[in-house]
Amino acid sequence: MEALGGYPVKSSGPQVKRLTVLLTMTVGVGCLFLLQTQFLKPQKPADFYSFEVKDAKGKMVSLEKYRGKASLVVNVASNSEQTETAYMSLQELHKELGTSHFNVLAFPCGQFGDTETGTSSYIEAFAKSTYGVTFPFFAKIKIMGSEVEPAFKFLTDSVQKVPKWNFWKFLVNPDGKVVRFWRTDEPMENIRREVAALVREIIVKKRMEL
Incomplete structure (x- = not known):
């Protein structure tokens, strides 16, 4: 060549x-x-119950145990002006509708002033001893900023709203989808009415499947 x-x-x-x-x-x-x-x-969780979170003692737990039920997820605080009224009304709702088909799920948050300054275990103990609550408590979380709790971010992304204060409430259906949310000052009677309606739907559906 x-x-x-x-x-x-x-x-x-x-x-x-x-x-x-x-x-x-x-x-x-x-x-x-x-x-x-x-x-x-890693696959992005498709619904709220697909997440794992820390409980008040710092142990990782799966929210899968609540699948099939309605859940009212609340960002709670121990020293807010709404604390007493909110905890008492949430406990009444939790007790009224029972845990077979419904749970209040409390996520303490300390991002609104000095309304939640204690540790997760202290927050849970305080709520139980002071207000007699029996619903589940999880670890104190952040719901804003770069360290936002992924499970709670799922809720806020679903409704395109981020809480402006304590005791916002997110209603999650049995499939882990957010169906409603309420701000702090929403009358509990309005919330109770819609939660009860969802619980009735769950009960009727289960009876039909028998």
């Missing part, structure tokens, strides 16, 4: 072949890596 000008050059056939093989192997490995990372990539 001759180059331009008539000078002979060494054949590059073997080098080209080796380069082709190397390039093919590189592309193949790259494709396998992409497929592997795609399959191993």
